[in-house]
Amino acid sequence: MKRAALALLGCAVLAWACAGGSTGLPQPSILSVEPDTLLVNAKDAELTVRFDARYAVSVDYGEETVDAHLMETGRVWLDETEATVTHFDPSGVVIVTVPRGLGAGAHSVRLRLEDGREAEQQDALTLKPPGQDKETDPEGEDAGILMATDAGAMDEDAGTDAGPHPEDPILEGDITGFNFEPIEGARTSRQSFSITVHAEGPRAAHFGGSLELTSSRGKVTPKKIGPCDGGVCTELVVVDATEGPVQLFVLDGYGVGGTSNSFMLAPSP
Incomplete structure (x- = not known):
């Protein structure tokens, strides 16, 4: 009976046998952050943080029962900005919505469990500006240069300038x-x-x-x-x-x- 009760904790959760409470429990650890690269301010972008945590358990040897004190909630920050948690599984998964307003570059991810224990992973998520989500294609780069040169020459003969004017509307990609x-x-x-x-x-x-x-x-x-x-x-x-x-x-x-x-x-x- 006791072994069956312990098995309910699952493989991803490591139980810590104690009289109760979280005193003396080790800090959790972040195993992975997925995906590790996103576009800056991508709409409704979600991040999955997988973690390993030990929880307190209470054992009643007379009744042969085990009561695991699992966390019901957790919080996640990207640098100093708190993310919105959409799903929390104490077995080791938390899903959050990436907050908007974070700049391009590497950002740390910090997890705090309900009992105050924390884990942090530096440079866990990289945000890239629009247009940098794909590797540069050398052939495409050459083609772009040739097209711009040819177009410029044709417009020069016609006496016009192909470039955008200040009064033209700003389009997506004009500002990075x-x-x-x-x-x-x-x-x-x-x-x-x-x-x-x-x-x-x-x-x-x-x-x-x-x-x-x-x-x-x-x-x-x-x-x-x-x-x-x-x-x-x-x-x-x-x-x-x-x-x-x-x-x-x-x-x-x-x-x-x-x-x-x-x-x-x-x-x-």
């Missing part, structure tokens, strides 16, 4: 990202300070739209900055959050984003 100028030093909660964001991409200098603005903690106002001028957005903003590190995020209408550096926020006087 947004770069914050460094936010240096500590800022004060509920007090305004200036931020400057630069568009990046083949038509960065033509970008004159507005951007959604969010923060990793608390709230930031205004919620939109812009319109930008020549691909540059400068705005006075106010962050209302508790003391600690904060990052800001921007997002355009096509889901292309950018992330500021982490800066410290001091409490308001």
Whole structure:
């Protein structure tokens, strides 16, 4: 009977026999993060985190029963931004929706169980800007150069320029990202300070739209900055959050984003 009860814990969960509670239990460990590469601000992108955790069990030798104290919930962060958990299985699987606003590059994944135990894996997820999800094809690259040269020559004979004009609408792929100028030093909660964001991409200098603005903690106002001028957005903003590190995020209408550096926020006087 006792062996049958223990078998219910499953192969993926390692039981830790004790009188109860999580005191003395080892920290969990992250086994894998899937997928390990996504596009920046991909809509409704999901991440599967597989982990190994030991749980407390209570054994009643008189009744020959075993009671496993499994976790019912868990939380996951990507860097300092918390993700939305859509599924949690204490046997070692948690599925989350990747938060939008994270910049391109490598990001850590941190798991916290209901009892406070944590595991973290550095550089577990890499976010790539749109257009960099496929490897460059050398033949395609040569073809692109030839086409651009031929088209340019033909238009030169005709006396016209084939390139886009500043007044042409910005299309998907024209802007590949947004770069914050460094936010240096500590800022004060509920007090305004200036931020400057630069568009990046083949038509960065033509970008004159507005951007959604969010923060990793608390709230930031205004919620939109812009319109930008020549691909540059400068705005006075106010962050209302508790003391600690904060990052800001921007997002355009096509889901292309950018992330500021982490800066410290001091409490308001």
